Amino acid sequence: MNEQSTPLQYVESKVHAGRWYAVGCLIIFYAISMVDRFILSAVAQPVTQSLGLSNTQMGLLLGAGFAVLYAVAGIPVAYLIDKGNRTRVILAGVLLWSLMTAASAFTADFTTLIICRAGVAIGEAVLTPAAMSLIGDMFQRKERALPTSFYMATGNVMATGAFLIGGAVYQYAGAQQLFPSMEPWRFTLFAVSLPGFLMVLIFALTVREPARVESQPIQQKASGVDALLPFLTNNKSMFIPFFISTGLISSLTLGVISWAPTLLIRLHELTASHASFVFGSVGLPASVLGTLSLPWLANKLQKAGRPDGILLMLLVCVVIPIPAIIIGLVAGKYWLLVAAFAVCMMFLPSISVLTCLAMQMISPSRLRARTVAVNLLVINLFGYTVGPFLSGVLADRVFTGPSAIAMALATMAAFIGPCAVIGFFIARRDFGRLMSSQKD
Structure with a gap:
């Protein structure tokens, strides 16, 4: 079936x-x-x-x-x-x-x-x-x-x-x-x-x-300190591309958030306070809207018979903002950049919500906290250490001028976007299988 x-x-x-x-x-x-x-x-x-x-x-x-x-x-x-x-x-x-x-x-x-x-x-x-x-x-x-x-x-x-x-x-x-x-x-x-x-x-x-909701007969036997690794390795065809995509897109997300006010200052000569206000005024409502609506849409897809609903929404969260941020960064238009920030904040921060929800959905109760922790490990290590750092290195060593950061982030987006789409797409079928196997 x-x-x-x-x-x-x-x-x-x-x-x-x-x-x-x-x-x-x-x-x-x-x-x-x-x-x-x-x-x-x-x-x-x-x-x-x-x-x-x-x-x-x-x-x-x-x-x-x-x-x-x-x-x-x-x-x-x-x-x-x-x-x-x-x-x-x-x-x-x-x-x-x-x-x-x-x-x-x-x-x-x-x-x-x-x-x-x-x-x-x-x-x-x-x-x-x-x-x-x-x-x-x-x-x-x-x-x-x-x-x-x-x-x-x-x-x-x-x-x-x-x-x-x-x-x-x-x-x-x-x-x-x-x-x-x-x-x-x-x-x-x-x-x-x-x-x-x-x-x-x-x-x-x-x-x-x-x-505790014990969803599988073997769960109590396989809930010890050595239970997480077998669960991950037995389902590596899902977890490997899933975590690679999560890490890559998290690095871009933190890169955009970290440099957004600076981009408005360098590219469009806003003051620091004005740049922070502009980014906050478009980013905060957009991120809250996305965080609340996108998991709801994923849940609706699941109820409609799509066990891979969360992965489908993750694909949406990559496909829509990547072209938007590239255009906003390279076009040189103030309103396009602000609009791109709004689109990015609508979708990119929601990826951390959807991936944590995904771990919650496919994991047995006695492994749930650990799979969420692994997901957060990937998000934080890639996001906080790779994103802002890599974009800064590219801006210093590859590009020059006031638009160096913009070109660095656009380059990252052009590479990370397709890779993340491929990874989430590969993980989609096995994610649906894991969803169907959990009955709690």
Whole structure:
């Protein structure tokens, strides 16, 4: 029977009481984590001056020093999530990152600050794999797209909102009289850590661990530390092209986001504040719209009998923005570039949502957190380390002039787009087979 036309079968599992309340708590945790993650960027200049840091040291604190550890730590903590009580693991992670954010306010040098940032990274690495696992067991498969979209949309909103909150707290810190001897940046870091402690108490008292949905008879036997690799290797014809495509398109996504304001400044002579406003005003609503609507469309395709619905939407998320960003970058027209940014932010950030949703859908419950963690590992390592770096290298060594960054990103898009399409297309059939084999 052709799996591409076989309607998915669902087990009508017991509805978990309070599931939307739990999702609301997870969303608040995610919002807090984004503030604690980006708050150092909001106060980077006063921190650099106060601690006497170099640009290289601050770059490490803001970029790879956080992202690499965040990505790598996700795998071992995901094993704890798959084996143990997920709500307790979340509480431990939130407590750790909140403590480390608070401790950052009292650091004296680069070494102590990067240790605190490492603690924040490890703590935050817990949240999304655990959230995907919890949502997977609290909602039936046909219902998971909506809560997953709401959760993941929080990251897109707070990636910008964190700077607004940080700026407001820093402004208040300069005027507050509670601790007049405390530098404003230190007060800011300490203040933004407090909501995490409050939510730990609320979550511990009000959210209970849902029962695991054991979708396959062999799942309990194959849920140990050695279970992930066999699952990935047995389905390598899907996972290899899937992860290659995910990594490539993530590098382009972070490259575009990282350089967007700079492109508006260099190509069209906008001021820094105006460029940030233009990109934020088109990017934020577009990314939220895409994050909410595209998983919903994928879910509709699945319900209509297309087990490969998520992969079809991933193909759409590559095919539409790639030509748009190339045209916007090389045409030299202001309105075309702004429109291209809007199209990109509608589709490219949604790829991380769809790929996490894909891992949630095809993985047994006892492996769900680990496959999500592997997906996040690929996204973060390729996105944060390859995208901005490669585009900068191309701009310095291959192209010249004010349009160097634009030409570098256009070159990356021209190469990455077709490769990602081929990879997702190859993975599509085996993804449909895995979807059909999971009955939870």
